[in-house]
Amino acid sequence: MKHLPHKTIERLSQYRRALLICLNNGQMHIYSHEIAKIQHITAVQVRRDLMLIGYTGTLRKGYNVKELIELIGQIIDSLDGINVAIIGMGNLGRALINYFAGKRSHLKIVASFDINPDKIGNKMSGIPCFSIDEMEKVIREKNIKVGIMTVPEDFASQTADKLVHAGIKGILNYTPKPVYVPNEVYLEEYDMITSLEKVAFYVKMQETE
Amino acid sequence: MKHLPHKTIERLSQYRRALLICLNNGQMHIYSHEIAKIQHITAVQVRRDLMLIGYTGTLRKGYNVKELIELIGQIIDSLDGINVAIIGMGNLGRALINYFAGKRSHLKIVASFDINPDKIGNKMSGIPCFSIDEMEKVIREKNIKVGIMTVPEDFASQTADKLVHAGIKGILNYTPKPVYVPNEVYLEEYDMITSLEKVAFYVKMQETE
DNA sequence: TTCACAATGTGAAAATAATAACAAAAAAAA
DNA sequence: TTTTTTTTGTTATTATTTTCACATTGTGAA
Ligand SMILES: NC(=O)c1ccc[n+]([C@@H]2O[C@H](COP(=O)([O-])OP(=O)(O)OC[C@H]3O[C@@H](n4cnc5c(N)ncnc54)[C@H](O)[C@@H]3O)[C@@H](O)[C@H]2O)c1
Ligand SMILES: NC(=O)c1ccc[n+]([C@@H]2O[C@H](COP(=O)([O-])OP(=O)(O)OC[C@H]3O[C@@H](n4cnc5c(N)ncnc54)[C@H](O)[C@@H]3O)[C@@H](O)[C@H]2O)c1
Numbered sequence: 001m002k003h004l005p006h007k008t009i010e011r012l013s014q015y016r017r018a019l020l021i022c023l024n025n026g027q028m029h030i031y032s033h034e035i036a037k038i039q040h041i042t043a044v045q046v047r048r049d050l051m052l053i054g055y056t057g058t059l060r061k062g063y064n065v066k067e068l069i070e071l072i073g074q075i076i077d078s079l080d081g082i083n084v085a086i087i088g089m090g091n092l093g094r095a096l097i098n099y100f101a102g103k104r105s106h107l108k109i110v111a112s113f114d115i116n117p118d119k120i121g122n123k124m125s126g127i128p129c130f131s132i133d134e135m136e137k138v139i140r141e142k143n144i145k146v147g148i149m150t151v152p153e154d155f156a157s158q159t160a161d162k163l164v165h166a167g168i169k170g171i172l173n174y175t176p177k178p179v180y181v182p183n184e185v186y187l188e189e190y191d192m193i194t195s196l197e198k199v200a201f202y203v204k205m206q207e208t209e
Numbered sequence: 210m211k212h213l214p215h216k217t218i219e220r221l222s223q224y225r226r227a228l229l230i231c232l233n234n235g236q237m238h239i240y241s242h243e244i245a246k247i248q249h250i251t252a253v254q255v256r257r258d259l260m261l262i263g264y265t266g267t268l269r270k271g272y273n274v275k276e277l278i279e280l281i282g283q284i285i286d287s288l289d290g291i292n293v294a295i296i297g298m299g300n301l302g303r304a305l306i307n308y309f310a311g312k313r314s315h316l317k318i319v320a321s322f323d324i325n326p327d328k329i330g331n332k333m334s335g336i337p338c339f340s341i342d343e344m345e346k347v348i349r350e351k352n353i354k355v356g357i358m359t360v361p362e363d364f365a366s367q368t369a370d371k372l373v374h375a376g377i378k379g380i381l382n383y384t385p386k387p388v389y390v391p392n393e394v395y396l397e398e399y400d401m402i403t404s405l406e407k408v409a410f411y412v413k414m415q416e417t418e
Numbered sequence: 419t420t421c422a423c424a425a426t427g428t429g430a431a432a433a434t435a436a437t438a439a440c441a442a443a444a445a446a447a448a
Numbered sequence: 449t450t451t452t453t454t455t456t457g458t459t460a461t462t463a464t465t466t467t468c469a470c471a472t473t474g475t476g477a478a
Binding site (some may be wrong): 443 | 449450451452453454455456457458459460461462463464465466467468469470471472473474475476477478
Binding site for chain 2 (some may be wrong): 010013014017020037038040076077078082084090091094095096098099100103105106107132146147149155163164169171172176178179184186187188189190191192193194195196197198199200201203204206207
């Protein structure tokens, strides 16, 4: 396997989520068209993705749920998990930490950071909140690789700079403000307004067509 | 203009955000490479997108910020705005309503819904919260076209069904549970875990290569 | 056994998206 | 004035992603 398409990576993560639910329901095998239906894509697409990761199902029985979860894990997860931090314990930061904390996963949120003294020193969902001034130290000590940015947008750039300086390897930016990072830091930006405007656009399309 | 690529729609929304910031700073013109830099893409890509929407800049002066904002609005916005509702006033729902309420936009959040009696009847950021039982009525009365789903994932399917039944035209699903809607309802699903796992994957890649 | 069916796996084609290459023209410099 | 530079606009090209089409094969029914 030389190189997986970006889109395939995203879908593998989604397949796994669906598969975990199946496993929970005691389902041992699943067909490509079942996975496809859950994800609103075609069965061929699923089979192609699985082909790319070299997984082979059983004819007429479909794919072994457990095996496939295992294999996807081998491909997309790091061997010893990855430590994650959230920067900015406001509404969104709290929502996220709350949401992730429950999940047992190879992605471990191990710290959060804020500038507000009321928040520093407390725990949210069991995760300690540190001062932004300690960020570099804590990131290095706790071997944090990925940072989720949920600070006010005016602080986006400087927060990204600090993260980079602290040696972070990947940033997920939920701020609507695009930031700049060196090439070796992987950056993913997501903007809720874009999603909402996209939905609105297609709604408008359908109405006027 | 016959048909705009999906990706172009997303980028137009993002260009506009960047342009609005420029306008605020008093910048009257902008070059394609400036827009490109903000969005981490190439200048050609920007020019191509603008070509697709039929906008023409001024040679050596770049694009007129105000005009371009205007044009993008004509393309992606509905004439009289679109009314939006948030379903599920939990952590994420509150974060979102808080975030959007400030913004003046053609997308107006006009209602929220919850099942919890403590929340029903109150206002959050000035937006009234109704009982989920009133949803169909309120959606029709207020002419709500788009619903943002932030209910617990176990309620995702039934909430989507209710929305569809109430005549909603587009759904933005922040629940990790994929839902099914009829073809004429536009559905966008976003899963934060996918984004985070994607970042983690590329971080791992870079480390092991 | 033979046939029909239901699934996987994959090469080839099509569709979609991004990039390269370059002409044109306005402005600045020489 | 002429040349150089800079930037847009667009065609052609390349790359990526998705879909089509179909060979293959295990299973169960006739
Ligand atoms: N709330 C949403 O649904 C939503 C949606 C999309 C995007 N966003 C974006 O996410 C970001 C956070 O949104 P929010 O609603 O949670 O805002 P918020 O104001 O509730 O939270 C911001 C938090 O960051 C902290 N902070 C401020 N400066 C800081 C700094 N320099 N370093 C570290 N922490 C700092 C604040 O103390 C606060 O706790 C914003 O940029 C917002 O635009 C929010
Ligand atoms: N919090 C996050 O950062 C985050 C991130 C990604 C996805 N999500 C997803 O978003 C959803 C909401 O997350 P949250 O953290 O806000 O959860 P939450 O439990 O804080 O909020 C859920 C809200 O929905 C209400 N609710 C319950 N049943 C309902 C129903 N049938 N109809 C209407 N309202 C109902 C509850 O009263 C509550 O107010 C979940 O599905 C979660 O998985 C959350």
